[in-house]
Amino acid sequence: MPETQGLLRATTCPLDCPDACGVLVETDERGRFVGLRGNPAHSASRGTLCGKTMLYGEIVANPDRLLRPLVREGGKKTGRFVEASWDEAIERIAERVAPIAGADILALWYGGSMGLVQRRFPLRAMNALGATVHDGGICDATSTAGFECVLGRCLGPDIETLEDSDLVILWGADAARTVQHIQPGLQRLCRRGVPVIAIDIYRTDTIAALERWGGRGLVVAPGTDAALALCLARIAYELGFADREFLESECVGAEEFELHVRAAHDLEETARITGLSTQAIAELALALERSQRPFLKTGVGWTRRRNGAMGMRAVCSLAAVLGCADRVHYESFAHFGLAEDVVRRDDLRPAGAPTQAVVQVGLGRELDAGRFRAAFVWCHNPAVTLPDSVAVKRGLAREDLFLVVHEHFLTETAELADVVLPATTFVEHADVYRSYGHRLMQYARKAVEPPEGPRSNVEAFAAIAKRLGLPRETWEPVAEALCEELLVASRPRIDDAELARLRAGEPVKLRPQAFRGWGTPSGKIELRSEAAVAQGQPALATYVPDDGAGDRGRYVLVSAPSVDTHNSTFAHSARHLKKAGPPRVHVNPEDARELGIGEGSKVRLSNTRGALTFPVVIAPAMPRGLVRVDGLPRSKDMPEGIGINALASGATSDLGDGNVLYSARVDVTPVPPRSPC
Ligand code: SF4
Numbered sequence: 001m002p003e004t005q006g007l008l009r010a011t012t013c014p015l016d017c018p019d020a021c022g023v024l025v026e027t028d029e030r031g032r033f034v035g036l037r038g039n040p041a042h043s044a045s046r047g048t049l050c051g052k053t054m055l056y057g058e059i060v061a062n063p064d065r066l067l068r069p070l071v072r073e074g075g076k077k078t079g080r081f082v083e084a085s086w087d088e089a090i091e092r093i094a095e096r097v098a099p100i101a102g103a104d105i106l107a108l109w110y111g112g113s114m115g116l117v118q119r120r121f122p123l124r125a126m127n128a129l130g131a132t133v134h135d136g137g138i139c140d141a142t143s144t145a146g147f148e149c150v151l152g153r154c155l156g157p158d159i160e161t162l163e164d165s166d167l168v169i170l171w172g173a174d175a176a177r178t179v180q181h182i183q184p185g186l187q188r189l190c191r192r193g194v195p196v197i198a199i200d201i202y203r204t205d206t207i208a209a210l211e212r213w214g215g216r217g218l219v220v221a222p223g224t225d226a227a228l229a230l231c232l233a234r235i236a237y238e239l240g241f242a243d244r245e246f247l248e249s250e251c252v253g254a255e256e257f258e259l260h261v262r263a264a265h266d267l268e269e270t271a272r273i274t275g276l277s278t279q280a281i282a283e284l285a286l287a288l289e290r291s292q293r294p295f296l297k298t299g300v301g302w303t304r305r306r307n308g309a310m311g312m313r314a315v316c317s318l319a320a321v322l323g324c325a326d327r328v329h330y331e332s333f334a335h336f337g338l339a340e341d342v343v344r345r346d347d348l349r350p351a352g353a354p355t356q357a358v359v360q361v362g363l364g365r366e367l368d369a370g371r372f373r374a375a376f377v378w379c380h381n382p383a384v385t386l387p388d389s390v391a392v393k394r395g396l397a398r399e400d401l402f403l404v405v406h407e408h409f410l411t412e413t414a415e416l417a418d419v420v421l422p423a424t425t426f427v428e429h430a431d432v433y434r435s436y437g438h439r440l441m442q443y444a445r446k447a448v449e450p451p452e453g454p455r456s457n458v459e460a461f462a463a464i465a466k467r468l469g470l471p472r473e474t475w476e477p478v479a480e481a482l483c484e485e486l487l488v489a490s491r492p493r494i495d496d497a498e499l500a501r502l503r504a505g506e507p508v509k510l511r512p513q514a515f516r517g518w519g520t521p522s523g524k525i526e527l528r529s530e531a532a533v534a535q536g537q538p539a540l541a542t543y544v545p546d547d548g549a550g551d552r553g554r555y556v557l558v559s560a561p562s563v564d565t566h567n568s569t570f571a572h573s574a575r576h577l578k579k580a581g582p583p584r585v586h587v588n589p590e591d592a593r594e595l596g597i598g599e600g601s602k603v604r605l606s607n608t609r610g611a612l613t614f615p616v617v618i619a620p621a622m623p624r625g626l627v628r629v630d631g632l633p634r635s636k637d638m639p640e641g642i643g644i645n646a647l648a649s650g651a652t653s654d655l656g657d658g659n660v661l662y663s664a665r666v667d668v669t670p671v672p673p674r675s676p677c
Contacts, residue, residue, distance in 0.1 A: 010039055010505045011433075011444035013053050014426040015566050016111030016139070018331070018437020019181045021045035021053065022507045025427050025447035033060050033427060033448045042507045044160060044438035045181050051579070052566050058573035059425055060448075065408055065572075066422035067453035076397050076416060086455070086463065089419050094467045096402045096418070097374050102130025103354045104373040108363075110138065112379030112569065115431030115444075116340055117482045118457040119379050122406075123344035124474045125465035126376065130353030134360040137657045138386065140331065141361075143303040145656025146312025147330045149529050150320065150541070152519030156329035157295060159438045163189060165327075167291035170198040171315055172225065172302025176205035177561045179437060182297070183209065190214040195287050199225070201302070201558065202628060203621035218284065219623055221275040222556045222662065223305050223546030226314035228281065230543060231270035233314075233321045234261040235285040243323025250518070251320050253528020253540065260540045273543070275623070288322060296328045301561070305663040306546050309655035313532075313541035320525045325518075331436045337513055338434065338441075339489035343482060345473060361659045364388030364650045367395020374402040378423075378457055383412040384568045384632055384643050387659050388650035390610055393642075406460050409572040412635055412643075422454040429456035430479040432486055440509045443483055443502040458482060537655060549651040551665035553607050555591075555627045558662055559644045562631030571634050583633035583644075586619035587668070588626070595670055602671040605629075607664065610646040613639045613671055627668060 008024040022042025026034040036056050040047035059065070069089035070081035084092070097105065107126035113119050126133065135141070147154055162168065163185045175182050175198075186196050187209075196215035198207045207217025220228055236242040237258055247254040271278045288294065296319055303312050312330075319328045349355075358366060363382065366372070368391040375396070386392045396403055396416040405417040414420045428450035434441035450456075455463070458479040465474035477485070487494060487502060494502065494510065501508045517523030521531055528539045538544075562580055570576035585603060587595075597603060601616045605627065614629065622628055635643045648661045 007034075009445070009447035010442070010507070011427060011447055012442045012507070013049065014113040014115055014431070014433065015053065015569060016114055017566070018179055018435060019045055019050075020114065020433055020435035020437065020440070021049050021181070022440075022442070023049065023053070027448055031448060033057065039507065042440065043509065044435070044440055048181070050180050052564065052570060052576065055573065055575050056425075058570070058575050059408060060427060062409070062572055064410070066410065066420060067451055068422060070420040072418045075399055076418070079415070081420065089421060090463050090467045093404055093419055093464055098468060100373045100402075102350070103132055105129055105131040106358070106372040106375040107131045107133045108375050108377045108380055108382060110380040110382075110385070112381070113426055113431070115426065115433055116338070116486060117343055117479060118429060118431045120340065120343040121458045121482060122376065122378050122461040124348060125461045125468070125470055127344065127346055127348040128350075128465065128470040128474050129468070130350045131376070132354050132372070133357050134363065135357040135657055136360065137652070138360050138659055140300045140658070141656035142308040142653040142658030143298070143300045143312050143330065145658070146303060146309030147316055147328075148519070149309065149532050149655065150313050150316035150526055151325055151328060152517070152525070153334035153515065154331040155334040155515075156332060157327055159329055159332070162295055162297075165189070165293050165295035166194055167287055167294040168194065168196040169294065169296050170196070170206060171296060171298045172200060173198070173297045173299030174200060174204040174206045174301070174561070175297070176209055177563050178299060178301070179297070186210065186215070187213050197284065197287065199228070202623055202626055205563070208621070218276055218280055221273065222626065223307055223311070224274045224543070225302065225311035226307065226541060227265065227270050227273040227543040228276070229311070229314035229318040230261050230541065231265040231267065231281060232285050232288060233318045234265045235267075235282070236288070236321050237262060239285070239289065241289040242321045246323035247321065250325070251525040251527050252522050253526065257317065257321075257527040257540055260542075265543070294322070294324050294327050296324070298328060298330045301662065303653070304659050304661045306549055306651070306653060306660050307544045308653045308658065308660075310537075310541060310544055314543070317527050317541045320527060325525055332439055333434070333436045334519070335439045335513065336434045336441060336510060337490075337493045339486065342489045343486055348471060348473065359652060359657045361387060361652050361657060362650045364391030364395065367392055367398070367401070370395070370398055370400060372401060374404070376404045377413055377417075378406040378461075381411045381413045381568045383416065384635070384645065387645050387648035387661055388609065389643050389645035389648070391650065406457060411568065411571065421460050423460070424450045424454045424456045428454070429458070430483055432483050440507045441502070442507045443487060443505065445480065445505065532655065535655060544654070546663050548665045549649040549660050549663045551607050551649065551663070553665035553667045555625055555666050555668050556662070557605060557647060557664040557666045558626060558628045559632070559648070560628050560630050565631045568632050580631055583614055583629065583637055584617045585614035586617045586622050586628040588622040588624045589618050589620055591624050591668075592616065592618050595668060597670050602673070604669045604671050605647060605666040606669065607647055607666050609649070610642060611640060612642065612644065612647065627666070
């Protein structure tokens with residue numbers, strides 16, 4: 001598909017989603033935005049977009065969209081902004097930031113747009129300032145650390161080969177909400193009689209769909225995945241379907257691992273830990289034994305807990321025992337091997353600038369304690385999306401923190417800013433995208449002109465850098481030149497033919513790379529990991545119960561992805577909010593009976609960090625002891641005026657310093673209805 005075809009221009013969905021769908025932007029004859037549709041030339045998304053992005057016009061043409069910079073008058077507590085010109089806003093930033101030492105400036109970005117250029121270019125200015133950067137650990141840090149610990153580089157099978165499998169196991173992957181474009185393939189596999197099995201902690205939409213199609217779901221107790229995987233490994237050894245040749249040639253610590261799993265993890269004990277029947281575990285083992293070409297699709301969310309990396313290590317170790325380590329699909333970013341660092345330019349950091357990244361998951365404590373004097377936020381809404389969000393907001397609201405936010409809307413973070421800069425949407429700027437779920441990438445040029453006022457990340461941070469007198473590299477390039485620089489620097493990974501197709505705007509699946517070894521320190525699969533030992537973890541994957549990060553509540557709280565919204569991206573779209581409905585908590589029917597509550601009753605979820613009140617949905621899909629809230633409700637829609645992440649700890653996971661959102665435990669208390677007097 002060429003970039004422009006009549007009134008259609010090709011780009012990629014920029015949201016933090018592994019599908020990274022091919023998008024066609026429809027414009028009218030004057031080049032104005034009309035709407036989005038799927039790009040049929042995109043082999044992974046095959047011409048379809050999810051319902052969230054189909055309504056992206058609600059962002060582009062939203063009456064609340066920021067069109068002019070805002071600067072604060074008076075203190076943060078007054079909550080008063082006045083409109084300013086870009087020059088005035090930049091001048092305000094320069095006055096306040098110039099005297100601040102780099103280490104006291106926080107660069108705070110995340111996945112609001114996954115474009116490689118727009119998302120990363122602001123780091124050039126931050127690097128030149130010597131600002132403190134964070135470790136990125138909020139989404140997939142734990143799962144990546146667990147995966148890499150055993151299997152090395154994140155590559156896995158091409159997701160487009162899913163249907164070549166004779167068994168699919170979705171381990172903690174709620175495909176219906178998080179990898180929507182594999183759903184049709186799963187349905188076709190079920191129709192062909194191929195076993196498709198989803199393992200999760202409640203009866204997800206994916207499990208419900210599989211059960212309709214002939215697949216099945218296994219609901220395990222939260223945080224017990226490692227116990228299940230290690231039991232399956234033991235069965236493989238005992239019944240003789242462990243791949244001993246593979247173990248010997250490809251793995252470090254194979255003998256030790258076999259002794260380790262044979263010494264524990266028997267069927268009855270695993271059934272007790274996981275809540276599965278012994279029969280269900282045995283049937284799962286049988287499915288693995290029969291499979292010649294399994295596909296293990298692991299998600300990310302299931303590892304967001306204190307023992308999350310251990311769960312991933314155990315699943316990866318199981319795959320090694322079965323000899324199918326190359327059939328674990330987690331993330332695909334190692335496929336690309338692009339020269340992504342040319343955009344951020346770490347070499348611009350002055351001598352003496354801090355080299356230690358701050359742990360993003362713990363930023364609530366750091367901000368609240370006043371560690372920074374200035375912060376720049378882009379592609380991020382930390383007041384909502386970070387754990388321990390009350391502390392995060394308190395920290396961002398400090399009068400001694402000068403806060404600059406580049407955004408589409410006055411988000412909960414922008415409301416606390418000193419200067420808010422209006423941002424372009426993805427259809428209004430150029431960028432390069434690569435998926436972390438499939439193997440396609442795309443160079444997308446600007447599809448429509450932005451309204452007067454908003455500027456892209458590149459334009460906004462270049463203007464700031466120039467006024468601050470930073471080196472030419474931080475302010476001279478424009479987005480298209482940066483995209484070219486990235487693509488050209490990525491040669492020979494991108495060959496001439498691929499480069500030509502990228503320049504033409506096509507979604508391009510890069511050729512596979514030839515790798516040597518597995519990408520671990522030893523080059524082999526590490527069933528025994530010295531790197532884990534060095535970080536205070538057991539050498540072998542081991543079941544360690546989730547300690548709840550100190551929470552003592554009776555219920556595990558899961559804040560699950562919403563099918564109608566995307567983190568806080570659509571928090572200003574009335575249509576998305578209407579589809580999602582008001583914030584609610586899903587409760588198991590027997591738990592509800594015991595609590596004396598019914599559909600629509602109100603309950604308070606509480607722990608040591610806060611309390612939130614929700615109306616109840618009686619949900620047979622929820623197991624006992626687990627309550628679920630979908631999406632990230634807006635603080636202003638909650639009676640307490642705080643969001644769901646107020647209940648999440650800022651503690652870190654076992655490896656990777658990732659978040660522990662799903663270790664949160666709460667008490668659930670009925671809220672008596674108000675008397676009608
Ligand atoms: S959010 Fe995901 S599924 Fe939806 S259009 Fe974007 S990439 Fe595709």
